[in-house]
Amino acid sequence: MAAARNVAAGDGSRVFRDEEESVNGKVKEGDESPTAKRFKSERFPLTHWEFAAFVGVFLLFVTGLFCIYLTMPAADYGKLKLPRTIADLRLLKDNLATYAQDYPVPFIIGYCSTYIFMQTFMIPGTIFMSLLAGALFGVIRGLILVVFNATAGASSCFFLSKLIGRPLVSWFWPEKLRFFQAEVLLISLWLYFQI
Template sequence: MSCKVDRSKGSALISGADGGVGGTNGVVDKTIVEDDIFRKVSAMNGTNKPPKLSQQLRLQQQQQNQENQQQTQQLQQQQQQQQQQQQQQQPATPQKQAMSADERKATKKSLVIVAAIFVTSLITMCYVYAIFPELNESEKQHLKIPRDIQDAKMLAKVLDRYKDMYYFEVMFGVVVAYVFLQTFAIPGSLFLSILLGFLYKFPIALFLICFCSALGATLCYTLSNLVGRRLIRHFWPKKTSEWSKHVEEYRDSLFNYMLFLRMTPILPNWFINLASPVIGVPLHIFALGTFCGVAPPSVIAIQAGKTLQKMTSSSEAFSWTSMGVLSVCACASLLPGLLKNKFKKKKKQA
């Protein structure tokens, strides 16, 4: 027994039925009913051929799924691109990173070199002590780097006694001690500045202080560049990055900024010496700025040296008047740099 159904008539009947059912899904419902009818007819005829309309629906669904997947992938790619653009626009924050094996090896080698330089400096100090004039026992105990104003007074008495007969030996000894303290960032150079003001005339004392400060600071700069660069960047990457940006911003007026730092006690000298090579301050600007910048404070120290034996504390060297003069000099040193930056901004705006 076989059953045949005319597709066109079936479609017409179904379309008429759809009008009674109504709604927006009429075409879909009609297709479903047609498929159901043809499925039953195929089962009665012993055939198992899938309806053509069902295949078309499946193909349409597959195409729609593929389009949805493509749209989803495009949206994900757009989101990733936006995130990458935002990350590029935001300033990268340096993070602390572990030192590699090569960096550790280079750091150890640098530390060995610094230790060798320190030992060599100590040997030089011992040599200066050996060539010094013969002293009695009471004088030998005062031949040391002064740690307070009383030590400076006693050392000044001893050196003043031998200065005329052993002029260059005494000067060489004080210069070596001064450079040694500056090179290895050891406190005590203020007392040696006062001591030089006591021992020598004003022009000689001023030149010696500026020369020793510049030479010692330059050696400290070199040691920091040799060893401290890796260590400081390793332990303080964020601060180092911020300081470097400030240096780049005021690179045209770094000399004036160095003068200002040397004249004011905002930052200690040892910190300036150690940090300058790490943040990109050129050596020639650093050395010249140090030589000129320490001159105003040195004038005050030399004047204090003239009354050294009357002093009871190192704080007496800096009166309110002297601090006012230093402040005026420091502000004056910044003016050229500030004016230069102001003119640059005006040119950019124009």
């Protein structure tokens, strides 16, 4: 009787792998079983370059935000806080309206940088930033700013997650990933044969 087989996806293709991963008591390369003799820290999924790229992008964003806020004209920062409710948004709009009118270019640069940073690293609050753009800049200018910022932030989030997300998910949750890939394959086949 043949050993049971599992469906696992690797690099986008279907790969069939026997459940018996060790032969003659030796552990095969790439063994994910609990009996493997290696610890997870020994096979960290990111290369030094990928990890350095992620840290570099994060530090670049933080440094850029810090420099932008240092060069902005002085204001009463005690009244400024990230809005979490509609009432907070109204108070913030009142406090920022005069500042945005007095210093439009530094304010727009600071707003765009903050929005893109929040969108890139999936920090909650971008919906309130979108509403704030409409309240401060009007519907048309606010819409243009929000579309630009959301697109730039989502694109950079996608590239960062493609760079480091896929290896980390494969490392932390290999069984769940295989199950999810098998489910996607079954749904794709079902949809294909429905047409």
